[in-house]
Amino acid sequence: MNYPFWNVGIGYGVLMASIAVIHVFVSHFAIGGGLYLVVAETIARRNQDEEKLNFLKKLSKFFVLVTVVFGALTGVGIWFIIGLLNPAATEVLIHNYVWGWATEWTMFVTEITAAILYYYGWKHMSGRNHLIIGWIYFIAAWGSLFVINGIITFMLTPGEWIQTGNFWDGFFNPTFWSTLWLRTGVCIMLAGLYSLLVISREKPSDFKVSMVRFNAIWGLAGLLIMVPTMYWYWHAMPETITVTALKMMPTPIKALTASFWNAGVIALMLIIFGFIIPRRLHFITALVIMLLGLAWFGHFEWMRESIRKPYVITDYMYGNTVEVAKKDAYKKNGYLSEIKMRTGDDGKDLFLHSCRTCHTMSGYKPLKPAFDGTEKEFIQSVIMGAHKLKGNMPPFWGTKKEAGLIADHIYKKLDQRDLSEIYTLTGKALGAKVYEVRCGRCHEIGGYNDKSEVLLTGATEESLGMILDMAGDFAPEMPAFTGNAQEKKALIEYLLTVKE
Amino acid sequence: MLFTLPSYNFISAPLWIVTVLHIVTLTLHFLAMNFMVGGLAIVLFGCFKNKQENPVVEKFIRIFPSMMSATVTLGVAPLLFVQLVYSKPIYAATVTSAWFWLMIFMVAMMSYYFLYGAAFSTKFIGMKQRIYLTIALMGFVYVSFVYSATFAMGEHPDVYQALYAGNQSGLVLNPDVFSYIFRWMHMLAGAVMVGGFFVVLLGRDNEQAFIVGRRFYLGAFLVSFALGIAYLFALKDILRLIMRSPAIWILTGSIALSVLSVFWLYKRKIVLTSIALLVSFVGMVIVRHIVRLIYLKGSALAFDPAQIPFQPQWSIFIIFLVFFVVAIAAVAYMFKLFYGEQV
Numbered sequence: 001m002n003y004p005f006w007n008v009g010i011g012y013g014v015l016m017a018s019i020a021v022i023h024v025f026v027s028h029f030a031i032g033g034g035l036y037l038v039v040a041e042t043i044a045r046r047n048q049d050e051e052k053l054n055f056l057k058k059l060s061k062f063f064v065l066v067t068v069v070f071g072a073l074t075g076v077g078i079w080f081i082i083g084l085l086n087p088a089a090t091e092v093l094i095h096n097y098v099w100g101w102a103t104e105w106t107m108f109v110t111e112i113t114a115a116i117l118y119y120y121g122w123k124h125m126s127g128r129n130h131l132i133i134g135w136i137y138f139i140a141a142w143g144s145l146f147v148i149n150g151i152i153t154f155m156l157t158p159g160e161w162i163q164t165g166n167f168w169d170g171f172f173n174p175t176f177w178s179t180l181w182l183r184t185g186v187c188i189m190l191a192g193l194y195s196l197l198v199i200s201r202e203k204p205s206d207f208k209v210s211m212v213r214f215n216a217i218w219g220l221a222g223l224l225i226m227v228p229t230m231y232w233y234w235h236a237m238p239e240t241i242t243v244t245a246l247k248m249m250p251t252p253i254k255a256l257t258a259s260f261w262n263a264g265v266i267a268l269m270l271i272i273f274g275f276i277i278p279r280r281l282h283f284i285t286a287l288v289i290m291l292l293g294l295a296w297f298g299h300f301e302w303m304r305e306s307i308r309k310p311y312v313i314t315d316y317m318y319g320n321t322v323e324v325a326k327k328d329a330y331k332k333n334g335y336l337s338e339i340k341m342r343t344g345d346d347g348k349d350l351f352l353h354s355c356r357t358c359h360t361m362s363g364y365k366p367l368k369p370a371f372d373g374t375e376k377e378f379i380q381s382v383i384m385g386a387h388k389l390k391g392n393m394p395p396f397w398g399t400k401k402e403a404g405l406i407a408d409h410i411y412k413k414l415d416q417r418d419l420s421e422i423y424t425l426t427g428k429a430l431g432a433k434v435y436e437v438r439c440g441r442c443h444e445i446g447g448y449n450d451k452s453e454v455l456l457t458g459a460t461e462e463s464l465g466m467i468l469d470m471a472g473d474f475a476p477e478m479p480a481f482t483g484n485a486q487e488k489k490a491l492i493e494y495l496l497t498v499k500e
Numbered sequence: 501m502l503f504t505l506p507s508y509n510f511i512s513a514p515l516w517i518v519t520v521l522h523i524v525t526l527t528l529h530f531l532a533m534n535f536m537v538g539g540l541a542i543v544l545f546g547c548f549k550n551k552q553e554n555p556v557v558e559k560f561i562r563i564f565p566s567m568m569s570a571t572v573t574l575g576v577a578p579l580l581f582v583q584l585v586y587s588k589p590i591y592a593a594t595v596t597s598a599w600f601w602l603m604i605f606m607v608a609m610m611s612y613y614f615l616y617g618a619a620f621s622t623k624f625i626g627m628k629q630r631i632y633l634t635i636a637l638m639g640f641v642y643v644s645f646v647y648s649a650t651f652a653m654g655e656h657p658d659v660y661q662a663l664y665a666g667n668q669s670g671l672v673l674n675p676d677v678f679s680y681i682f683r684w685m686h687m688l689a690g691a692v693m694v695g696g697f698f699v700v701l702l703g704r705d706n707e708q709a710f711i712v713g714r715r716f717y718l719g720a721f722l723v724s725f726a727l728g729i730a731y732l733f734a735l736k737d738i739l740r741l742i743m744r745s746p747a748i749w750i751l752t753g754s755i756a757l758s759v760l761s762v763f764w765l766y767k768r769k770i771v772l773t774s775i776a777l778l779v780s781f782v783g784m785v786i787v788r789h790i791v792r793l794i795y796l797k798g799s800a801l802a803f804d805p806a807q808i809p810f811q812p813q814w815s816i817f818i819i820f821l822v823f824f825v826v827a828i829a830a831v832a833y834m835f836k837l838f839y840g841e842q843v
Contacts, residue, residue: 002588004595004660007668065616071611072572079576080605083583084598084670087591090583092508098584099512099816102521105577106820106827113831117838129837136830165506167813202648316505325505341592343665352668369547 003087004341005352007267011364012085012357013305019081019167021298023074028297029194030067030111031145032187034138036195036218037063037118038131045127051207057122059198064119066194070258086357088321089155089312096170097151145187149180156308157237162315172371173295178236182229186297189222193286193293200286209278214281216274219289223267237439241314248390248448251258252307259299266292300381310387318394320357328395345411350402354383361413371410373419374437379407385477389441390448396412412495420486431494434487438479445498464492510811511584522581525635527785529574529776531694535567537644538695538720538811540637544630546699546712551625556702556709558624561633572608586654589796593654596663598670600646605683617813645684649673652680655795656774682731689724690784693717697765697777704770714765721762725755738794747790754783 008015038057044052082090094101113135121130129258150171155162161170173306189484195215202208234242269289273281312319322330330338359365381405387395396403415422419437420430435445445452455467468488472480481488511518539560548554583590594601618632653660653674663672674680696717703709732739742748761776796803 004664006595006670008598063615068569069609069612069616072569073605073612076572076576076608077602077605079579080594080602083591083597086604087587087595091587091591094580094587095510096506097510098580099813099820101580103816103823105573105580106823107572108576110827110830112569114834116569117834120840123769125838125841129841133834133837136834140827140830162505166814167512182795195786229571258725272542291679323505325507341664343668474524490788 001088001335001338002091002314002340004323005349006084007352007355007356009360010361011360014364016081016085016305017298017302019074019077021294021301023071023078024301025190025294025297026066026071026074028145028183028187029143030063030071031138031184032189032191032222033067033194033219034060034115034134034141035188036191038134038138040133040162040214041127041131045131054213055199055202055207055211058118060122062194064115064196066208069364072112086319086321088311088319088323092313092317093151093155096165096167097154099150100147100167100171107140107144107147107264111137112143114140119149121145122271132202138326142184145183146180149183150176153179155313156241156304158314158316174238175233175236178229178233182226182233185222185229187222187226188225188291189219189266190215192218192220192222193290196274196281197283197286197290200281200283204279210279212278212281213274216270216278219270219274219437220267223263223270226263227423241307241387244392249307249309249392252303255299255306259296259303262292262296266296282481288310289375309392317405320354320394322354322394327397334402336402345409346402347405350398350406354396354398354406361410367410368414370416370437370441372437373417373422374414376404376407376411378438378479378482380404381477381479383407385442385475385479385497388449388477389443391441418484420490425490427490428494428497430487431492431497432485434491435494438481438483438487438491442478452495452498456495459495459499461492461496464495468492510807510809512811512813513817514810515585515805515808518581518585522578522585522761523782523785523789524609525574525581526578527782528780529571529578530785532567532571532574533640533644534570534691534694535698536564537640537688537691538693538716538843539564539567539698540633540640540695541692542695542699542712542716543625544633545639546716548708548712550708552623552713554708556699556705556706560699561621561624561629562619564633564636565612565619568612568615571658572612572761579767585808586796586803589660589799589801589803589813590651592657592664593650593674596653596660597646597650597673600671600673601650602670604643604646607639607642611636611643614639621829633691644688646673648680648687651737652676652791654682655792655799655842657801661800665813674706678734682721682727686724686727686731689720689727693724694777694781696720697761697773697796701770701774717765718762721758725758728755735791738791741794741798742791745790745796747787750783750790751787754780754787757783758771812813 037060038168040052041056043049044056110404114133118133118137121133125133130199152172153175154170154173158170161173192215195218199208199211199215202211214259228438229263230262266289269285269292273285273289308314308319310318312321314326317323320392322335326338334351336346336351339353342349343352355367359367362368371382380400380403382389383396383406384400386393419433420426423433425433425457443451455464468491471478483491543557546557548557550559612637614632618636621629621632623629653663653676656676656679659674659676663675666672670723693716696713696715699713700710700717701713703713732742735742740749757776757780759775761780764772764776785830793805
């Protein structure tokens with residue numbers, strides 16, 4: 001809350017992902033490709049294979065243009081975007097890990113220099129010296145992965161750092177080693193996929209076939225490393241994270257499942273086009289495999305980022321930059337006193353800093369479908385009980401008055417007609433919609449926090465009516481039922497059909 | 501909770517070390533950047549006789565992509581250090597101008613690819629190359645402008661707070677142009693001056709290149725001197741504070757060294773020119789740093805980085821120093837291997 005909030009129309013997650021996923025897709029290739037080049041060059045020189053060496057020269061050019069330019073600048077792009085989307089979390093990371101980042105920078109300097117000299121050195125350098133530079137490149141590149149991995153994994157599993165504040169406790173956190181080797185596997189896989197793309201443009205020949213097989217081996221080797229390390233990664237995460245995700249967070253679970261499918265299809269295509277019909281590998285096929293690789297990475301990063309919810313740094317800072325350490329101060333003084341840069345509209349400021357990091361009104365993770373047709377009192381109650389909602393939301397530690405200001409701000413942007421009018425529904429269908437909007441965010445029938453058995457056993461129209469009248473008294477987080485008589489009747493009708 | 505969560509409001513090495521590292525890396529970044537911008541301006545607009553056949557022009561065009569790499573790589577460290585110490589005003593300013601700030605990396609990438617496009621051409625210096633290089637230069641002008649506007653805004657919390665209050669979309673550029681326009685133009689002129697020096701350095705055996713480089717060096721020096729004076733007067737009340745700080749002596753020394761560098765360049769004493777230019781350059785970067793401190797201490801933030809608590813992380817800092825030395829050694833070794841075999 002120390003910083004202004006960038007009220008951009010696009011969802012924060014989308015903006016971050018569009019830069020970050022592209023960068024990691026290229027940067028991991030930069031590492032794996034470095035290993036690929038030196039290994040392939042060693043083999044080619046040993047066998048005096050000029051054709052292979054020429055291919056590697058071509059690959060080097062592609063490598064430099066993609067990794068040194070696009071990879072490096074998108075890395076800068078990530079640095080810029082995290083400072084714009086969450087300067088508070090970035091500040092925490094910089095203060096704790098500046099020397100880690102500075103160390104990574106020294107590796108980066110070595111890596112970039114080596115990449116350029118490796119590319120330009122094909123013409124005149126001896127094989128031995130050229131390979132020395134290539135190996136220096138790979139070691140420096142992998143070293144930079146080693147460092148950044150410590151910082152990124154810290155965000156999800158800070159481990160003992162939460163108690164000690166010690167650099168090394170945070171760096172070598174519970175998911176450090178599993179992710180390091182998982183990402184190394186990814187690097188190797190991507191080296192194979194990118195090289196397949198380059199070789200696919202060559203004319204059909206025995207050489208092309210041999211290179212396709214060689215690249216497919218890399219792709220599959222990477223996947224083979226990724227399988228056990230992904231298992232390791234999942235089990236290295238604290239159960240509080242994984243169990244919660246399985247229980248109430250469909251986004252990371254769906255993303256993880258999708259990544260398994262991506263990996264499976266990549267493996268299948270590598271086997272088919274790498275070994276069974278390598279002569280049939282065309283550019284489009286190789287591009288599809290690459291896109292699947294990009295999809296894998298997108299799903300993996302989406303899983304990694306979303307499973308961390310509601311935190312941006314687990315147990316330390318929530319995604320909306322609310323700090324766990326300041327809980328008592330927030331509860332005493334509210335959020336407004338902590339918001340340093342104000343617009344003059346308190347409701348807006350509170351909404352931006354409490355909700356807008358994750359939610360837009362109509363676009364990404366929209367709030368309008370959740371609140372259209374409801375009332376300010378209802379919205380205020382939902383905000384006060386946000387931590388009970390399905391989806392693992394951060395708690396609201398501001399004052400009730402501040403929740404009311406946020407509710408006012410949201411309410412002005414809603415469709416304020418009744419639910420029946422907005423969705424042109426009556427009867428049971430209206431009841432289902434009323435349940436979805438007024439109850440279902442916390443009580444999923446057959447799912448999260450399902451109270452239907454308790455609620456509906458022996459229920460009658462009259463008993464359900466009484467329960468709805470008393471809803472606000474059941475728990476501090478539970479909103480009172482503020483729907484109109486038609487909605488109440490429809491909801492009861494719907495619940496009685498659920499009972500049946 | 502039975503324990504207190506760690507605070508992040510600390511700096512993990514003595515401030516003077518961070519400041520020295522910041523100034524050193526920023527100087528290196530500026531030198532590489534000035535090679536790019538100044539070199540581009542001279543290659544495009546320099547009156548070489550038979551430019552198409554001048555080997556120095558070709559050398560510059562071939563080297564530009566590598567120097568762009570150096571510019572980007574050397575720019576990472578100073579940005580890290582400035583955000584470490586000045587996170588609050590810097591982030592606030594960048595968020596206020598978010599879209600312009602974010603566009604920097606995309607524009608830089610575009611310029612980078614155009615530099616490669618020019619470098620990979622076989623014909624020097626054809627129309628296609630000129631177009632590519634001009635687009636690249638325009639990109640760098642944009643980047644430098646946004647940097648100047650945003651960092652100037654970072655020194656005026658009252659400005660970014662007022663701007664943010666009115667517009668949170670990130671489509672706001674510092675409207676107080678007078679506060680940074682002379683600074684920005686001074687830096688551009690300075691870049692051309694340094695570019696002229698590099699033309700002289702790389703073209704010391706090429707009389708045509710030497711003459712052109714020297715001409716740009718003198719011309720850009722005069723322009724940047726005038727703009728620098730204009731910038732000083734644009735500082736208004738802050739100028740008085742600068743006059744009472746060490747900055748005035750450093751600035752005076754830097755200007756004197758700049759004048760000397762021109763004199764030595766005309767005497768063809770390249771080594772002395774290099775030393776004078778480099779020391780002058782470092783002086784200017786230090787003055788820039790002091791000006792920022794003066795602004796921020798006097799602002800509504802009353803920001804003084806010396807007040808940030810110090811909580812050492814000696815082990816990782818030492819590891820960084822070791823890797824820093826190893827990186828220098830590795831780079832030197834690689835250059836030795838590379839140039840050792842060059843015909």
